[in-house]
Amino acid sequence: MRRLFTTIFLWFWLTLIGVAVSLLAVFAHAGFSSRALIRLTVHDLLVFMLAGGIFCYFISRYLTKPLFMLGEAAANIADGKLDTRVDPSLRRRHDEIAELAINFDRMAEKIEALITGQRRLLGDVSHELRSPLSRLMVALSLVKQGPAGEAAENLERIGLEAQRLDTLIGQLLTLTRIDSGVDRGAATAFDLTNLVLEVASDGDFEARARGRSVVVKRADACVTSGFEELMRSAVENVVRNAVRHTAEGTAVEISLEHCDGNALLRVRDYGSGVPESMLAEIFLPFRRVSNGDGAGLGLAVAERAVQVHRGRIRAMNAGGGGLVVEIALTVGNVETSLDAARKVRAPQFN
Numbered sequence: 001m002r003r004l005f006t007t008i009f010l011w012f013w014l015t016l017i018g019v020a021v022s023l024l025a026v027f028a029h030a031g032f033s034s035r036a037l038i039r040l041t042v043h044d045l046l047v048f049m050l051a052g053g054i055f056c057y058f059i060s061r062y063l064t065k066p067l068f069m070l071g072e073a074a075a076n077i078a079d080g081k082l083d084t085r086v087d088p089s090l091r092r093r094h095d096e097i098a099e100l101a102i103n104f105d106r107m108a109e110k111i112e113a114l115i116t117g118q119r120r121l122l123g124d125v126s127h128e129l130r131s132p133l134s135r136l137m138v139a140l141s142l143v144k145q146g147p148a149g150e151a152a153e154n155l156e157r158i159g160l161e162a163q164r165l166d167t168l169i170g171q172l173l174t175l176t177r178i179d180s181g182v183d184r185g186a187a188t189a190f191d192l193t194n195l196v197l198e199v200a201s202d203g204d205f206e207a208r209a210r211g212r213s214v215v216v217k218r219a220d221a222c223v224t225s226g227f228e229e230l231m232r233s234a235v236e237n238v239v240r241n242a243v244r245h246t247a248e249g250t251a252v253e254i255s256l257e258h259c260d261g262n263a264l265l266r267v268r269d270y271g272s273g274v275p276e277s278m279l280a281e282i283f284l285p286f287r288r289v290s291n292g293d294g295a296g297l298g299l300a301v302a303e304r305a306v307q308v309h310r311g312r313i314r315a316m317n318a319g320g321g322g323l324v325v326e327i328a329l330t331v332g333n334v335e336t337s338l339d340a341a342r343k344v345r346a347p348q349f350n
Contacts, residue, residue, distance in 0.1 A: 012056055066090050066097045070104060082112040125172065125286075129165070136161040171297035174233065175285065178304040190228040192263055192331065193219050196235060196256050203239040203252065212243055213251040220258035224331045226309040234305035234313075237298035238267045238325050245271035245323065258331060265327040273317040282315055302327075 069087050076084040085108060090101035139157040146154065197219060204214035224231075242252040246269035253268045274282060274289050281287045283303040286296040299315075302325075306313045311329040318324045 066093070066101070070101065073104065073108070077108060077111065082108070082115060084108060129168070132161045132164045132168075136165075168297070171301055174301050175297065175304060178230065178301070178308060187226050188228070189223055189225045190231075192222040192224045192231070192265075192329070193256060195228065195232055196254065196265065199232060199235045199239055200254050203236070203243055206240070207243045207252065210243065211248045212246055214239065214243065214254065215251045216254045216256075218255040218257060220256055220263075222256060222258045222263040222331045224263060224309070224329050226329075230305045230308060234302040234327070235265070237302045238327070241298050242267050242269035242271075242323070242325070245269050247271055261330060263329045263331045265329075266324055267327075268318055268322055268324045270322040273321060273323050274315065276317070279315050279317070283313065299325075 069090060073084050073086050085105050086101045091098055091105075093101075136158055139154045139161065142154045143151050143158070197216065200214050200216050207214050239252065239254070246252050250270035252270075253266075255266045257264045257266075278287070278289060282289065283299050285300040287300075288296045303313050306327055306329070309329055311327060313325065313327050315323055315325050
């Protein structure tokens with residue numbers, strides 16, 4: 001605070017001297033005596049210096065106190081106290097410092113969320129890797145020491161756990177690439193309808209092996225701009241999640257609607273749904289409603305991919321059972337035809 005006070009005081013004093021010299025020149029030109037001018041100038045300078053010192057003290061205190069509080073908050077964050085926020089009195093000011101305080105709190109909240117999420121993700125990854133690795137080591141030990149007749153079964157278990165690890169690591173890499181923005185390339189316009197139909201066709205092929213199916217109820221012509229493979233990953237993960245949880249003998253229903261410059265993609269399954277308290281949490285990494293064969297990363301990948309495209313994704317329980325996942329994206333006004341998309345063998349339309 002002393003340095004800022006000195007700076008303000010010096011600028012005030014130098015300005016005062018400049019004004020005094022200018023006045024001396026004007027009065028001397030007007031014919032005033034030199035002694036009277038010097039006596040008047042010294043007297044006025046002393047008065048102004050005293051008043052200026054008091055003024056500079058209060059103005060420097062007014063400026064440095066909030067800066068000191070901001071600096072103290074920044075130091076606390078640097079020391080690991082991520083829940084630190086600036087004093088509420090700073091936010092109630094009506095100047096630029098209040099805006100700085102508000103932006104500082106927004107930055108602190110973002111840093112806290114990112115670091116807390118990173119720590120939680122690291123713990124979840126450690127836990128998720130430990131389980132298949134432990135089962136893999138047990139199966140490997142049984143292959144070495146167990147009966148020869150059980151070797152084939154244990155080798156199959158090793159292959160299954162290795163596949164789970166590969167899936168888990170692959171989805172973790174996808175999350176990392178989405179967050180870092182690498183390997184995206186340049187955003188381009190692509191046919192969203194064609195993409196959805198292709199994913200639905202692939203999903204239907206996989207679902208039939210489980211006694212389920214995927215049907216497209218509606219597919220409006222939609223063209224959007226972004227990263228096609230990234231959006232394909234998002235839609236695939238949502239559809240596969242629906243196929244995994246829909247009841248046997250039922251169909252996952254997909255609809256793509258173009259309305260008011262937006263594309264609304266709905267994917268509905270006929271499973272047991274999700275508890276209301278967990279509807280927002282299912283988009284977090286490793287959040288599962290029940291123990292299943294998934295890694296718990298598919299919907300997290302979908303959410304990050306949709307956010308990259310400045311869209312939104314949400315989940316809600318459907319009337320009559322099941323879960324509906326909605327993806328809303330901004331689409332262009334480009335006139336396109338579905339002829340090319342319909343060349344891809346699509347699931348049954350109802």
